[in-house]
Amino acid sequence: MKNLLLAIMAAAVMMFSGCSSKEATPGYAGPAEVSTYFIAPLMSTDEVKSKLESAGFEIVAVDKVGKKKLDSIVFTNDHLKALADKPGRGFLAGALRVLVNTEGNEVRISNPRYFVKAFLQDDYKLGDEQPLLDAINKAFGELKPSEDKWEFAGLADYQFMMGRPYYQDVIVAGEGETAALNAKIEGAKKKDLVFKLDVGEGRTLYGVKLNKRTMKFVDKIGVQNAAILPWMVLVEDNKATAMRADYLIAISYPLLDMGGFMGIMTVPGAVEKDVSKYFK
Known part of the structure; x- marks a missing residue:
């Protein structure tokens, strides 16, 4: 009876924590x-x-x-x-x-x-x-x-911790006519604009360099996930937006703990400043 109770308690802990050895697969809606x-x-x-x-x-x-x-x-x-x-x-x-x-x-x-x-x-x-x-x-x-x-x-409602942004809490780096915003970012120095990708009509995604000092965060928290760079800027519906660093870094580095995040606490503000400069 005692062993059965322990097994039930262990299963409950696993369900609560979302831990499982399985990878999620289409059709599997359990805690994985x-x-x-x-x-x-x-x-x-x-x-x-x-x-x-x-x-x-x-x-x-x-x-x-x-x-x-x-x-x-x-x-x-x-x-x-x-x-x-x-x-x-x-x-x-x-x-x-x-x-x-x-x-x-x-x-x-x-x-x-x-x-x-x-x-x-x-x-x-x-x-x-x-x-x-x-x-x-x-x-x-x-x-x-x-x-x-x-x-x-x-994953759909991921948040690093209370008070930190969700996916939809983006940086608004620029506002104005879509064509004018595209022209501004495309007028950046060639070395700073890494890519332009047409997603659909009126919807363009750009990859940009951040300030050299800002980009050093990947060396501080783990270069193994450094493909988070270049940073993305999306131009659509008369706005230029970018994902907030304290969302994108956290979801790209899910093993990052609070101590690790404190070591790069200036990065979210620096990213916002860096992407906004393209639309000055």
Whole structure:
């Protein structure tokens, strides 16, 4: 009887905490965690690009990130852009990244199941991510899930802690006619504008450099997830918006604790200043 009671209590704790050894799969609505990234053996940037392109992905940009100048590869495809072609969802079009981490001897790939669920929120439908997963599996074969993970059911309303932003609490970096906002950001220095991606009619996503000092946060909290850079700016409906750092960093680094976050406490304000400068 005592053993049975202990087993019931253990099951209750697992349900409450959202812990499970299972990855969330379409049709599974229970308390399961899903990995933030997939890990593959180290290969060259050219090999990664070739594998992605052979699986039908478009290479949006390759950018050097972190102190060691690791390669962050932004990739997308028509399916991902179609999912992102809704008001406020355009960030998803550029959310999938690969980090070629020669320092850590690995290649780290964004898990579409994690980011599609998080960024689509109420627009998410079971299976939206499956074509992306199938294409990544086709490109890279067997992949190892990262230790970074979060409860699948909690991704849509993710918040680092009380008082911190949700996905929808974006930075408004500029306001005005959409065409004028596009012209402003496209007039930035060539080295600062990493990519331009047309998501849909009247909806354009940009990847931009932050200030050199701001970008050092990836070296402080873990270069393994440095593909968070370049930062994204979305122009649509006469506004230019960017995700807040204390949302995007936290959801991209789910193992980051309060102590780690305190070490970069100036970064959210710096990011807001950095992205707003493009629209002065």
